[in-house]
Amino acid sequence: MSTLILFLSLAPSGPTADYSYTLTADGHTALRHASAPAALLPEPARPGGEVVAVVPAQALSWQRVQLPQGVPLGTGQQTPRLRSVLEGLLEDQLLDDPAQLHFALQPAARAGEPVWVAVCDRAWLREALQVLEAAGRRVSRVVPEFAPGPTASGQPELFALGTPEEAHLVLCGHGVEQAVAVLPLSSMALGLIGPATNSADTDDAAPPVRAEPAVAALAERTLGRPVVLHTASQRALDAARGDWDLAQFDLASTGRTRALRKAGSAASAFLYAPQWRAARWGAGLLAAAHLVGLNAWAWQERAALAAKQAGVRNALTQTFPKVQVVVDAPVQMERELAALRQAAGSVSPRDLEPLLAAAGAALPAGQLPNALEYSTGELRLRGVTLTAEEQTAVVTRLQAAGYSARLDDGSLLLRAEVAP
Incomplete structure (x- = not known):
């Protein structure tokens, strides 16, 4: 499908703020990637296209909670009651006031089971979406740059991002819960996530490392092993293909809008996606x-x-x-x-003699007409009075002989229905 994927800036949004974006026609290959203010961002080129906003890893906090039984979940059940439940469960785990934060549950979350909750600043996210909407780029989905869960390789993966002055490391699929961790790109921080990440002697056990070109050399020096280049555009495509949608609760679209969006996206994907x-x-x-x-x-x-x-x-x-x-x-x-x-x-069945013979055989005894009218294929007998039972019997007999009959204003009308 035609999709515009853009990274939200960590700084406060504004009309002049630049957004790093990627434009794709099939969700797998980038057609164009650059940076531009909101008003100059390109639009999806095909019907059913969407705008996807990516929340940087540094802007998100991931919390693990277990929702109590009986709490209604689902896209149509994100009520103030559910938010109150989340605020109560996360109150002791958060440094900020829960009322100032935005929450988003993992896809297919179930009550009574541990679930991941994405947490970010509510005012920052709302302002970013409003700026884009004011510029005519209404966001269809909001996705995390990295999300907990199994990785593509099935083992923990490292991503080196940023600039040499502000480099950081993102660890995905970490631990039993396959969490996401964001750390500074330094030898001291690497010790917090295990020796396999920076040991040159354990390359087979070490997780794959992907690095942005700006910090690739720094990552190789810090980790002591080669890295694979991985651009922001590739990261944006990977994030947009995920199942997450952080636009929940007060930021969620209506059910009808979601259904139309999904239908349009599915149709566009079927028409254009390589798979x-x-x-x-x-x-x-x-x-x-x-x-x-x-x-x-x-x-x-x-x-x-x-x-x-x-x-x-x-x-x-x-x-x-x-x-x-x-x-x-x-x-x-x-x-x-x-x-x-x-x-x-x-003679033929439409002549007068056969019509008179058929009428005489069908009429009850004693029923004599007082006048006759004949035209080609049709005979009218006036002065005939029949009861309902007699009329039914007469019509039945005439139909068996190949004639239609009906009682009309004290007269019996016969018409030949067979070919001459």
Whole structure:
């Protein structure tokens, strides 16, 4: 999907503050990365695109709590009651007033189990989002730069970030709880997280180290082993693909907005993301196969219909050779049959005699009409009075003989329903 990923600044936000951003079309490859003020940030280029804000690791504190049973959780259950529960659980673990902090629960958190809670300054985060929204870059998701949990390599990983003057080290997947730790990039700080991080003799056991280009040399000197270059743009892409969304409680979007955003993101991902390329090809081939099949079926149906029409025309011209031009074969055949019948002196079910015979056989004994009206294929008998049971019986008998009948204002109307 088309996504604009930007890092929030640790300094107070403002219209002139620069944001380091990465623009991606598929969530895996950067199209562009640079820095710009909020008003000059690019927009996602495709429908369903989103703006993702990344909270730096230094701005977050990670706390581990166990929520009591019965506390409702989920995107629609982030109520003041749940926030009060979190404030009570974290009050002794935080240095600042909980009322001044923003809380965000880990995805798929469950009551009665230990969960991670991301904590940051509420006013700082709200101001940063408001500045971006005022510049026309409404943030869809807020994600942490690093989050607790298993790493891609399945073991602890180190990231050296910052500048040579303010370098720091981020340890991910640390300990049994797979926590995130942020430390200064110094030999003294490395002793706090174990000897494997800076021992050249234990390269096999040491966690992978990724470093920004600005601090790569410093990290190699401090750790005593080579590092892999890892840019801020790559870090932004990794963070945006995570499951976390720190926009919770008073910063959360409405349920309808979230649903529309997810639907748009899913559609955009299916259309553009590389991992869906095979599915897109499959869907395209399936649609093409259906289109070819429908056209083939329509061609066969047209051919069958044309064959039937040709058969009807041939039957007419072979039966009546004097018919040279076929316009409406059934009507012309009916007309020719009527002419033959008339020439032979025979009658058809539409003539007066068969209609009178059918009426006489169907009417109850003693029912005689006082007037007759005949037109081609239709006979009206006036002065006929029938009860409901008699009317049903008469209609049934006439239908069996191939005629329709109905009682209309003291008269019985018969109409021939069979071809002559």
